[in-house]
Amino acid sequence: MKYISTRGGGEPKSFEEVVLTGLAPDGGLYVPQELPKFSQEEIASWAGLSYQDLALKIITPFVDGAIPHADLKELIDKSYSTFRHGGIAPLIQTGHNEWIMELFHGPTLAFKDFALQFLGNLLDYILAKRNQKVVIMGATSGDTGSAAIEGCRRCENIDIFILHPHNRVSEVQRRQMTTVAADNVHNIAMHGNFDDCQNMVKASFSDQSFLPEGRQLAAVNSINWARIMAQIVYYFWASLSLGGPRRKVSFSVPTGNFGDIFAGYLAHKMGLPIEQLVIATNQNDILHRCISENDHSTRPLEQSLAPSMDIMISSNFERLLFDLYDNDGAAIAELMKDAKAGHMQLSDSALGRAREMFSSYRCDNDGMLEIIRSVLKESDYLMDPHTAIGLDAARHCRANNETPMVTLATAHPAKFPDAVREAGYPNDPELPTHMSDLFEKEEHYTVLGNDQDAVQAFIAGNITA
Numbered sequence: 001m002k003y004i005s006t007r008g009g010g011e012p013k014s015f016e017e018v019v020l021t022g023l024a025p026d027g028g029l030y031v032p033q034e035l036p037k038f039s040q041e042e043i044a045s046w047a048g049l050s051y052q053d054l055a056l057k058i059i060t061p062f063v064d065g066a067i068p069h070a071d072l073k074e075l076i077d078k079s080y081s082t083f084r085h086g087g088i089a090p091l092i093q094t095g096h097n098e099w100i101m102e103l104f105h106g107p108t109l110a111f112k113d114f115a116l117q118f119l120g121n122l123l124d125y126i127l128a129k130r131n132q133k134v135v136i137m138g139a140t141s142g143d144t145g146s147a148a149i150e151g152c153r154r155c156e157n158i159d160i161f162i163l164h165p166h167n168r169v170s171e172v173q174r175r176q177m178t179t180v181a182a183d184n185v186h187n188i189a190m191h192g193n194f195d196d197c198q199n200m201v202k203a204s205f206s207d208q209s210f211l212p213e214g215r216q217l218a219a220v221n222s223i224n225w226a227r228i229m230a231q232i233v234y235y236f237w238a239s240l241s242l243g244g245p246r247r248k249v250s251f252s253v254p255t256g257n258f259g260d261i262f263a264g265y266l267a268h269k270m271g272l273p274i275e276q277l278v279i280a281t282n283q284n285d286i287l288h289r290c291i292s293e294n295d296h297s298t299r300p301l302e303q304s305l306a307p308s309m310d311i312m313i314s315s316n317f318e319r320l321l322f323d324l325y326d327n328d329g330a331a332i333a334e335l336m337k338d339a340k341a342g343h344m345q346l347s348d349s350a351l352g353r354a355r356e357m358f359s360s361y362r363c364d365n366d367g368m369l370e371i372i373r374s375v376l377k378e379s380d381y382l383m384d385p386h387t388a389i390g391l392d393a394a395r396h397c398r399a400n401n402e403t404p405m406v407t408l409a410t411a412h413p414a415k416f417p418d419a420v421r422e423a424g425y426p427n428d429p430e431l432p433t434h435m436s437d438l439f440e441k442e443e444h445y446t447v448l449g450n451d452q453d454a455v456q457a458f459i460a461g462n463i464t465a
C-alpha cells in the first residue's frame with residue numbers, strides 16, 4: 001500500500017517512509033492511497049479475538065508486507081503488554097445503551113498510549129532494520145510528552161528530547177515525564193509557554209545542521225500516520241463488544257487535533273457500521289462552529305480545564321477534508337492557506353457530506369463540571385474533564401436511543417485532580433497502584449532559556465543512542 005499527501009504533491013510513499021517522515025514535504029499529511037475494506041462477515045468473524053489479535057487483523061493491510069507477519073504480531077503484542085487492564089479497552093455502562101470506553105489503562109493513563117506504545121516499537125524496529133538512528137524532538141503541554149517518552153524509553157535507536165514549558169504543566173504530568181530514568185530520555189523545561197516550545201521544535205526541524213553527521217529528527221506528534229492507524233482498532237473493538245457489526249454503534253470523542261475521531265471515520269469507511277460520530281469540543285470550539293455553522297475562523301486560545309483539547313486549528317482535520325473533497329490536493333492546499341490566515345469555509349457539498357456522519361457539541365468548563373458531578377451522583381463513576389465533555393456531547397447529540405452510544409474516555413481522572421475537586425469530588429482521585437510512588441521518585445530535567453543555541457547544543461551534547 002502506498003501513501004499520498006493531502007496536498008497532492010510528491011510521489012506516493014511506502015509505509016516505512018511515511019512512519020519515519022511524519023509531515024509530507026509539501027506540508028500535507030499522509031493518507032493511504034486506498035483504504036482496506038472489510039466485509040460484514042469478515043468483521044463478524046473477529047468477535048472473540050483478543051485486542052492484540054484484532055489489532056493485527058486491522059493493521060496488517062496498512063503495513064502491506066513491509067513487516068513480516070510474525071514480527072508485526074510481536075510488535076503489537078509487546079505494545080499492549082504494558083496495559084494494566086486485561087481487556088485493554090474495557091467498556092463501562094453509564095446509562096441506557098450508553099457506554100464509556102476506558103482508553104486510559106496504558107502506562108501514562110491517557111489514550112495516547114494506544115498509539116505511542118506501538119509507534120515507539122514500530123520506529124525502533126524499522127530503524128534497526130535500516131541500521132539507522134534518530135532523534136525525536138517534541139513539544140508538549142501535557143499528555144503527549146509522557147506518552148511519547150514511555151513509548152520510546154526502551155528503544156535502542158532513538159534519543160527522545162521533550163520540551164515542556166517550565167512551571168506550566170501540572171505536577172502529575174511533569175512527573176510522568178521527568179521520573180522516567182533512561183539514558184535516551186531527556187526532558188527540557190524551557191522558559192516560555194507551549195507555543196515557544198513548539199516554535200523551538202519547528203525551527204529545529206527546518207534546520208537540522210546542529211545534529212551530528214548522519215542523525216535526523218523524527219516526529220511522533222499526532223500527524224504521524226501510524227498513530228491514526230493504531231487508533232482505528234478500538235472502534236472495531238467497541239462495536240464487536242456491543243453486538244456489531246450486525247448492529248450500528250455511535251461514538252462521541254473528546255476532540256483536539258482530530259486524530260482520534262478521524263480514526264473512527266476511517267473505521268466506518270473500512271466497513272464498520274457506525275451511525276454517528278460526535279465531535280466534542282470545549283470552549284475552543286472551532287470544529288463545532290465549522291460543522292454546525294460552517295464557521296472555521298480562529299479565535300484566541302482559551303485555557304480550559306480540559307487542556308488536551310485546547311487547540312486553535314486541528315491538524316488532522318485536513319485528512320477529513322481531503323476525503324470530503326474527493327482527494328483534490330490543490331483544493332486542500334487552498335483551504336489550508338485560508339485556515340492559516342484565520343478563516344476557512346467549506347463547500348456546501350463537503351459540509352453536507354461531513355454532516356452525514358458527524359455532529360458536534362461545545363461543552364465549556366461549567367457544563368463539564370456539572371456532568372462530572374451528576375454522573376458521580378447517579379452512577380458513582382468518576383470521569384476526567386475530557387471524558388466528561390465527550391459524554392455531555394453524546395447526550396446532546398444522540399439521534400437514536402436504540403443505537404449504543406460509546407464515549408471515549410481519553411484520560412484517567414487522577415491526571416486532572418484540580419478539575420475533579422472543583423466538580424465536588426472530596427479528595428484527589430487516587431493514582432493506580434503502579435503509579436502510586438510518582439510523587440516520591442526522583443525527577444530528571446534540565447531548565448533552559450528560550451534560546452535556540454542553548455537548546456540545540458544541549459541536544460547535540462546529550463545524544464546517547
Ligand SMILES: *Cc1c(COP(=O)(O)O)cnc(C)c1O
Pocket residue numbers: 110111112143144222254255256257258259260261308309386410411
Ligand atoms: C490528546 C487528547 C485529546 C485529543 O485527541 P485528538 O486526537 O488530538 O483529537 C483528548 N483527550 C485527552 C485526554 C488527550 O490527551
